[in-house]
Amino acid sequence: MNNICPHLGGVLSYGFLDNNCVTCPLHMWEFDVTTGACVWPGEEKLPTYPVKVEGEDILVNVDTPLQAS
Template identity: 50%
Template sequence: MDEGQPDGRFIPVARLDALDARGRTVVHVGAVRVLLVRVDGRLHALEDTCPHRGGSLSEGDLDGHLLHCPLHAWPFDVRTGHCPWRPEARIRIYDVSVRGEEILIAASDSVATR
């Protein structure tokens, strides 16, 4: 989690208290559903829609850093957006910053390439 002052490319999307008991919430950035999920104390932001059949990843099971689509169990790494089963399948991830109680994500559509 990046604490401190974000640069101008970050936009506020939620507050920390919006996270449910599982450490998740879905926000809308324009027409895009973005899942915020806390794993091992760190927040991640990723596209909420599985590219396979459009399942809502926010409803999927989390195993370590792998979030599984609820429709067909495709796993996606919340840190990279990659599917280990299908290298060509990936979801968009966004950089996250926290300022006080406010969660911000990168406003650009760039895909992080960690």
């Protein structure tokens, strides 16, 4: 999913991952990394992208988001 939090631009890859949920490091909004849905406070949805694993490589197709934000 996108790396930028839709709240005020926090960098989600600097956040905290617990199971499928990443918490933004700035104001603690939470997103499901498998769907892009905001689980708290629940008002936004981030685009997610198709991913596949080839050997030791993880390939992300950033040209074709699965859904728009």
